[in-house]
Each structure stands twice: as C-alpha cells, then as structure tokens.
Amino acid sequence: MAPTLCELCKTTRALIVRPKNHQKLCKSCFISIFETEIHNTITSNSLFFPGERVAIGASGGKDSTVLASVLKTLNERHHYGLNLILLSIDEGIKGYRDDSLKTVKRNAKQYDMPLEIVGYDELYGWTMDQVVEQIGKKGNCTYCGVFRRQALDRGAARLDIKHVVTGHNADDTAETVMMNLLRGDLPRLARATSIVTASAASDIKRSKPLKYAYEKEIVYYALHKGLDYFTTECIYSPEAFRGSARTLIKNLEKVRPSAILDVVKSGEDMARLVPDEVSAAGQGGKDVLVVEGEAYRAGGCGSANGRSSGGEMADTERQLLESEKAQGNETEISHLGQKHDRNCKIPNRTLRKLPKQQMGKCVRCGYLSSQDICKACMLLEGLNKNRPKTQIQVSVDEEDNSSRLTRRMESLKIIPAEQM
Amino acid sequence: MSQQASCARCQSSEAELVVRAEHLCRECFLKYVATKVLKRLEMGKIRGGFKELQKTLLLPVSFGVSSTTLIHVLDQQLRNRVQQGRHAGYNLHLLFIDQSTVIAHMDIGSYIDLLKQRYPSHCFTFISLEDCSSYGVEFKGLLGSNGGRFQDIVSGMASATSRADFVEIARRRLVVAFAKKHACDGILFGDSTTRLAERTLSETAKGRGIAIPWLTADGSSDGINCIYPMRDLLRKELTAYVGMTTPPLTSLILESSTRTPSSSKDTTVDGLMSQFFESVEANYPSIVANVVRTSGRLVAPSVPEDAQLCSICGQPVFIGSWGGDQQSVTSSQSIDSNGSQIGGARCYGCARIVLKR
Numbered sequence: 175m176a177p178t179l180c181e182l183c184k185t186t187r188a189l190i191v192r193p194k195n196h197q198k199l200c201k202s203c204f205i206s207i208f209e210t211e212i213h214n215t216i217t218s219n220s221l222f223f224p225g226e227r228v229a230i231g232a233s234g235g236k237d238s239t240v241l242a243s244v245l246k247t248l249n250e251r252h253h254y255g256l257n258l259i260l261l262s263i264d265e266g267i268k269g270y271r272d273d274s275l276k277t278v279k280r281n282a283k284q285y286d287m288p289l290e291i292v293g294y295d296e297l298y299g300w301t302m303d304q305v306v307e308q309i310g311k312k313g314n315c316t317y318c319g320v321f322r323r324q325a326l327d328r329g330a331a332r333l334d335i336k337h338v339v340t341g342h343n344a345d346d347t348a349e350t351v352m353m354n355l356l357r358g359d360l361p362r363l364a365r366a367t368s369i370v371t372a373s374a375a376s377d378i379k380r381s382k383p384l385k386y387a388y389e390k391e392i393v394y395y396a397l398h399k400g401l402d403y404f405t406t407e408c409i410y411s412p413e414a415f416r417g418s419a420r421t422l423i424k425n426l427e428k429v430r431p432s433a434i435l436d437v438v439k440s441g442e443d444m445a446r447l448v449p450d451e452v453s454a455a456g457q458g459g460k461d462v463l464v465v466e467g468e469a470y471r472a473g474g475c476g477s478a479n480g481r482s483s484g485g486e487m488a489d490t491e492r493q494l495l496e497s498e499k500a501q502g503n504e505t506e507i508s509h510l511g512q513k514h515d516r517n518c519k520i521p522n523r524t525l526r527k528l529p530k531q532q533m534g535k536c537v538r539c540g541y542l543s544s545q546d547i548c549k550a551c552m553l554l555e556g557l558n559k560n561r562p563k564t565q566i567q568v569s570v571d572e573e574d575n576s577s578r579l580t581r582r583m584e585s586l587k588i589i590p591a592e593q594m
Numbered sequence: 595m596s597q598q599a600s601c602a603r604c605q606s607s608e609a610e611l612v613v614r615a616e617h618l619c620r621e622c623f624l625k626y627v628a629t630k631v632l633k634r635l636e637m638g639k640i641r642g643g644f645k646e647l648q649k650t651l652l653l654p655v656s657f658g659v660s661s662t663t664l665i666h667v668l669d670q671q672l673r674n675r676v677q678q679g680r681h682a683g684y685n686l687h688l689l690f691i692d693q694s695t696v697i698a699h700m701d702i703g704s705y706i707d708l709l710k711q712r713y714p715s716h717c718f719t720f721i722s723l724e725d726c727s728s729y730g731v732e733f734k735g736l737l738g739s740n741g742g743r744f745q746d747i748v749s750g751m752a753s754a755t756s757r758a759d760f761v762e763i764a765r766r767r768l769v770v771a772f773a774k775k776h777a778c779d780g781i782l783f784g785d786s787t788t789r790l791a792e793r794t795l796s797e798t799a800k801g802r803g804i805a806i807p808w809l810t811a812d813g814s815s816d817g818i819n820c821i822y823p824m825r826d827l828l829r830k831e832l833t834a835y836v837g838m839t840t841p842p843l844t845s846l847i848l849e850s851s852t853r854t855p856s857s858s859k860d861t862t863v864d865g866l867m868s869q870f871f872e873s874v875e876a877n878y879p880s881i882v883a884n885v886v887r888t889s890g891r892l893v894a895p896s897v898p899e900d901a902q903l904c905s906i907c908g909q910p911v912f913i914g915s916w917g918g919d920q921q922s923v924t925s926s927q928s929i930d931s932n933g934s935q936i937g938g939a940r941c942y943g944c945a946r947i948v949l950k951r
Contacts, residue, residue: 443895
C-alpha cells in the first residue's frame with residue numbers, strides 16, 4: 175500500500191493527523207499551517223503595532239514556550255517589528271517553579287530575548303509554598319491566580335511595557351466557558367473569551383495569540399520543532415469546577431474533535447447575550463449565585479486528572495441550597511395589602527439597577543481595583559493576620575535571624591490535639 | 595437512619611424522601627411537584643382568561659418521566675376544574691413523534707394504548723419524523739433531502755453526534771410546524787431542569803451558544819409561544835414522582851435506550867452531557883438548577899430583518915467571518931465541505947452537522 179501523502183503539499187508522506195480536524199499532514203506542512211494560523215489570528219485582530227515592546231508571560235511550560243518560539247519566528251518572517259521580552263513569575267513552589275525557571279533561562283538564551291523574573295515573595299512577602307502551608311491545599315489556586323495577575327502587570331510596569339501576551343490555548347478558553355456556565359458566572363462568561371483584555375482604566379493590555387490553538391497541536395509543534403520546555407505541572411490541584419470542566423472538554427474532544435473550537439465559538443457568541451447591566455457589574459444578578467474564586471489562569475496551573483477534591487463544588491451546593499431556602503421564606507409585602515391591578519402597566523417590582531463597576535486604585539498598593547482595597551491586598555490581609563503570632567515568638571530571643579526563622583516557623587505544622 | 599423523620603411540611607406523616615434538603619411525605623411531595631408545574635404554567639400566562647376562549651396547548655410526549663408527569667399533573671388540574679363545574683382556560687393536545695425509522699425503539703404501540711386509556715379526554719396525534727415534508731419542514735441542501743426519506747438524510751451523516759443533533763432539530767421543527775398547522779396557542783415542552791442544563795452545555799459544545807435563549811427560555815420562539823413548565827424540577831425528582839402516584843405512572847415510562855452506547859463511535863455530545871449531568875445531579879442538584887437560571891439570564895440576540903434563516907435548523911444565521919477559522923482576512927469564504935450544492939444559508943452549528951469528519 176502506498177504511503178498516505180500530505181493533504182496540503184501532496185508530495186511528502188503524511189506523518190501527523192491534525193487533532194483539530196483530522197487532516198493528514200507532513201511535518202513541514204503542519205508547522206507551516208500552525209504558524210500561519212497564528213499569524214492570521216494576530217493580523218485579523220491587529221494585536222500588535224510596529225515597534226511595540228511586548229512581554230511574553232513565560233512559565234517554561236509548553237504553551238508559553240511555543241508562544242515565544244512562534245512569535246520570534248513570525249516577528250522575523252513578517253517583520254512585525256516587535257521587541258520581545260520574557261517575563262516570568264516565581265510563585266515560590268519548590269520542585270515545580272524552581273525547575274521550570276531554569277527552562278525559561280535556557281529559552282532566553284535560545285531565543286535571544288531578555289528575561290525578567292518577578293517573585294511572589296518580593297511582591298507580597300509570601301511564596302505559594304508558604305500560602306499552602308497556611309491555608310491548606312484547598313482554595314489556594316485563588317491566591318495564586320490573583321497574585322499572578324498582579325505580578326505580571328507589575329513586572330510589565332517595571333519594564334515599562336504596555337502589552338503582555340499569555341499562552342492561553344483553545345482548550346483553556348473552552349474550559350473557562352464551561353466552568354463559568356457551571357458556576358453561574360455571567361460577568362466572566364462575558365469577559366473570558368475575548369482575545370484582548372484591556373480596560374479603559376488599565377494601561378497594560380493582555381492578549382492571547384494562541385486562543386484558537388489546540389493544546390494537542392501546541393504539543394506537536396513543540397515536539398516537531400524540538401523546543402525545550404518543562405513538562406511537570408503544578409503540584410497543587412486545581413479547583414473542582416475547573417477540574418470537571420476540563421474533564422468534560424477532553425471527553426468532548428474525543429467524541430468530536432471540533433468541539434473545543436465550537437465551545438469557544440459559543441462562548442464568544444454568548445458573551446454578546448449577557449445583558450449589559452450584568453457584564454458591567456461584577457455580579458450575577460438577583461437569582462444567580464456567583465462563586466467567587468479562581469478565575470484566572472495564566473499558563474502553568476495543574477491538570478485535573480481526578481485529583482480535585484470537589485470541596486469547592488460542595489461548598490457552592492450548600493450556598494445555593496441556603497439561598498434557595500431563603501427565597502422560599504420570602505414573602506412579598508405589597509403596599510397597604512393591595513392586590514396588583516391587572517390593568518396596571520407598571521410592574522410590581524421595579525428592577526434594581528446593578529451598580530456599574532468603577533475602576534480606581536487600591537488604597538494600599540496603588541494597583542488597579544474596582545474596590546477600595548484590591549483583591550490581592552484583601553487576601554494578604556487574611557494571610558498576614560495569622561503571621562505575627564509566630565513572628566513574636568521567634569523575635570523574642572533571636573532578633574538577627576528573625577526573618578529566616580520566621581520562615582522556618584511557618585513550615586512547622588501544628589498538630590491537632592486529638593492526634594497528640 | 596435510626597429514627598424516621600416526620601414530614602417538614604405537614605408535620606404529621608412520615609417522611610418518605612428528601613427533596614432539596616427537606617424531608618417530605620408522599621402527599622406533600624406530590625403536591626410539591628404539582629405546584630412547581632402549575633406555577634410555571636401561570637407564569638407563562640398561556641391560559642385563557644375566564645371570559646376568553648379556551649386555549650389549545652400542544653404537549654409533545656416522549657414517554658419519559660418528565661413529559662409523562664406533565665400530562666398527569668395537568669390532567670388532574672383539568673379534571674378538578676370540570677368537577678367544580680369550571681373550565682381551566684385550556685385544552686391539551688398530545689403529540690407523539692415516532693422516531694423508530696432512525697432510532698431503535700421498543701414496541702411503542704402498547705405505551706400509546708396505555709396513555710390513551712389513562713388520559714382519554716385529550717386529543718392525541720401520532721406522526722412520524724418521516725412526515726416532516728408534509729408539514730413543510732425541509733432541509734435544503736442535505737443529501738437525500740430532495741424527496742428522499744428522512745431516514746436516508748440521517749444515515750448520510752458522518753457521525754453519531756451529527757445524527758443525534760439533526761434528529762433533535764427535526765423533532766423540534768416538526769413539533770412547531772404541527773402546532774402552527776393546528777392553530778395551537780402554545781407548546782408545553784416537558785424538559786426538566788436537568789434536561790435544560792444538559793441542553794445548555796450540549797448546545798454550547800455544538801457551537802450553538804447563540805441559540806440557547808431560543809432553545810431553553812419561556813416565551814415566543816420560532817413564532818409560537820413555548821413554555822417549559824417542568825423547568826423547576828430535577829430528573830431524579832420526577833423519577834421518584836412517577837413511582838408515587840396512584841396508580842404509578844411507571845408503566846408509561848419508556849426507558850431510554852440511548853444511555854450508554856456500546857462503542858465509543860456511538861457516543862454523542864448530547865449523550866456525554868446526559869452522563870455528565872447525571873453525576874452532577876446526584877451530588878450537586880443545586881448546581882444543575884443554577885446552570886438553568888444562568889442560561890435563563892442570557893438575552894436572545896436581536897435579529898436583523900434581512901437575516902437569512904438556516905436551511906437546517908431554521909434559526910437566523912449571523913453572517914461574518916469568525917476568528918476561530920484562522921483564515922487570512924482576504925480568503926474567508928465558507929466552503930461547503932459536504933460537496934453538495936449549497937442549499938441556502940447554514941448556521942455555525944449546522945455547518946458542523948454536514949462535515950465529513
């Protein structure tokens with residue numbers, strides 16, 4: 175039997191079945207079509223302008239490594255005139271980030287790009303390992319997500335860069351659409367699918383050039399280009415909602431390969447169906463419960479693989495039940511006990527306008543925030559509340575080494591009484 | 595359980611089941627279900643008033659727990675009204691659409707006989723998906739759509755997902771066409787909370803996110819008033835209900851044969867969502883309800899007057915190139931990958947149906 179020929183060049187033997195549409199391609203045609211599609215995404219959305227300085231959020235993982243490699247290639251091939259810089263976040267997760275940062279450092283040399291590293295410890299005084307030590311394995315993704323978003327912005331600000339690109343792929347986007355539907359989060363459903371996120375109040379623009387690229391194709395690209403990337407995923411498990419959305423997306427892809435893109439398409443369309451008063455305000459509206467929590471994912475968060483605890487879903491379930499019960503107990507009291515006149519055109523209840531989200535600056539750190547105190551500072555306040563106790567104990571006898579000892583004290587576990 | 599809890603509502607009878615964290619006895623549970631259904635019906639403002647003509651409401655029957663419960667509850671209400679010497683403002687017209695030419699079914703005849711025996715006062719019609727063309731429901735541009743049999747169109751489709759999606763679309767269009775032809779004032783769809791949540795995610799997965807308000811919300815859709823009176827009831831609640839009525843409705847329930855396909859080739863997007871929500875419903879029923887409330891807040895898009903309608907699903911087609919095609923801006927012309935002549939506009943979701951892979 176003659177070998178199957180590539181469907182595009184029809185001369186070379188096909189070696190790759192494209193995950194996206196099962197097209198059979200040879201290696202070089204796959205690489206070329208993958209790059210061309212990203213180029214089309216960039217040009218049709220006018221993501222960049224000539225001379226722009228762009229920071230690539232680099233985690234050392236496959237997505238951001240492929241993003242850096244493709245952007246370098248396209249920048250040279252199509253003369254974008256971009257000045258590309260790698261920007262890495264050190265969350266302070268031992269056995270994960272310290273190793274992946276080595277990869278980023280090698281990438282910086284390979285791609286001849288400057289590298290800037292911003293650490294959670296220098297920005298917030300906490301590493302993720304310390305955060306997990308304090309709050310446990312449940313719910314720590316919230317901290318990491320909020321911290322990372324700010325950290326990328328601050329890193330960019332430090333470099334005087336106005337545009338950060340991240341390695342979010344089509345699978346991530348589809349997952350977010352499903353997750354927001356499951357959590358009843360309409361404001362995020364309205365926001366999460368856009369390729370560029372920039373608010374009038376922010377001066378740092380975010381974009382996702384790989385938004386339509388399949389995760390599997392990103393892996394193939396990295397493999398066939400022989401890219402140097404770090405494969406271990408974050409050791410802390412993701413939230414249950416994200417976990418079940420991810421499993422769902424992977425199962426859908428097996429049944430119908432186009433499903434990932436189809437979900438992204440639906441997500442973009444549904445964003446237009448979210449009423450303005452909901453997308454502008456940070457709330458779900460009167461009868462929808464919005465689950466606060468992990469919302470951002472910039473490359474590098476762990477995979478589900480059934481490791482999620484489900485605690486977050488159980489919490490939501492309980493909250494929903496309570497609000498359902500409360501609604502059942504509500505009795506509408508009308509004015510003077512009058513019945514609503516059937517012919518009256520005015521509705522019984524005038525709709526309450528939701529407050530518009532107004533962006534200002536955090537009074538503590540000066541970071542962009544819709545509240546007086548930004549999310550990161552709120553989280554930090556909670557974390558720091560429990561910290562002084564240990565600090566006092568330590569600094570009593572050893573003033574000089576207090577900071578190092580503080581850290582040592584934090585790593586001590588308090589054993590519950592019944593286990594002693 | 596060491597001690598039997600008493601019903602949280604009547605405080606007198608022994609609780610038989612737990613509904614949304616509340617212990618209920620049989621009587622109170624039956625009342626709970628009926629109230630949820632009738633309340634929705636009232637909210638739909640679909641009944642005729644006392645001085646108006648009685649409205650005719652079409653109720654598509656599938657012999658599942660949901661539509662069967664719906665018939666039962668409404669039939670009870672109508673009977674009570676007659677006993678009181680009043681009318682309820684509406685009549686029911688039951689419609690069964692036979693899918694046996696495309697989906698394997700057990701002998702449906704005996705179920706229909708049982709249904710007619712038990713609910714004799716309502717008009718009942720039996721039609722088949724093969725009758726689509728006689729109701730003016732056509733699928734231009736599909737292989738075999740030119741005078742061919744419906745089952746030939748279905749068998750020409752490349753995947754189980756496409757076939758299931760298409761059958762669902764055809765069924766809905768046929769229901770709507772039937773309702774219009776018989777001058778019905780509205781359609782009462784039997785979809786439960788669980789089914790509506792499934793549909794929300796399933797249509798999202800099939801690229802039909804834009805159509806979700808038209809496919810799940812109460813109100814005018816496809817030019818007729820569509821109401822979903824079962825939207826506040828979970829499938830597991832309805833499964834409990836059909837076993838508790840006197841006599842039980844269980845003999846009217848056709849077990850769906852599409853639950854778990856034997857081969858992965860037969861797995862469909864719709865089937866996957868059913869499985870997914872089965873597990874979510876078991877542990878987190880309120881999350882299921884929250885999905886439906888959330889999709890209920892989406893506002894149907896405004897349709898331009900000159901919008902073309904999709905030749906397969908009949909929904910408006912929103913033209914414009916999409917970033918996800920990743921084509922260069924100059925070459926974004928859609929190609930009919932089915933190889934057949936272009937038979938009119940196609941929406942995104944229906945373009946997927948005809949794809950070879």
